[in-house]
Amino acid sequence: MEGYGLPPALRSLLATLEKLPGIGPRSALRIAQAILKKPTLLEELSQALVEVQTKITPCRECGYWAEAEAGLCMICQDVRRTEPVLCVVKEPADVLAIERSQAFRGHYHILGGVLDPLSGITEKDLRLDNLWKRLQKGAYEEVLLALGTSPEAETTAYYIARQLTDWHGKITRFASGIPVGSELEYIDPLTLSRSLRERQPVYI
Ligand SMILES: [Zn+2]
Known part of the structure; x- marks a missing residue:
């Protein structure tokens, strides 16, 4: 400007x-x-920014937003979440979208993006090592790839599925019904919960 x-x-x-x-x-x-x-708004905003900077950290397990003191997010701490499914998403906002649907009781793994060679985002920029480790040690029986339907998301889902060919569990994705190219956060909770219930195996 x-x-x-x-x-x-x-x-x-x-x-x-x-x-x-x-x-x-x-x-x-x-x-x-x-x-x-509005000086009060200015005060509130600067305070909120400082608080976020000092008190919020990525969850050490899943990468979602966590209180820095706890290190683990509320979802990873919740012992009632016993569905043995690990849902892989792109960003923390996607977790909110799926949680709103109230149709999922497993855990999440936030990749932090999708493979996008044109923008310089490669395997090492995503939280993939962490994902392999969680799947090796965890008691998960299914990986649900919920990365959206953009071409980059499709490539990433395919990449992950290929890396997991020797893994013991199922690899699934949302049922069709999610419009092509859409981001999870814009999908209404009802459509999302239906897609969750009707998830399909990924074949590679
Ligand atoms: Zn977590």
């Missing part, structure tokens, strides 16, 4: 806001304006 007499601190705030997904120069300006109008 051009300066137009903006003080440097404000310019730097705008530049930072524009780095956020879905925020362009206009939205950045609107947000900055709203924050500056």
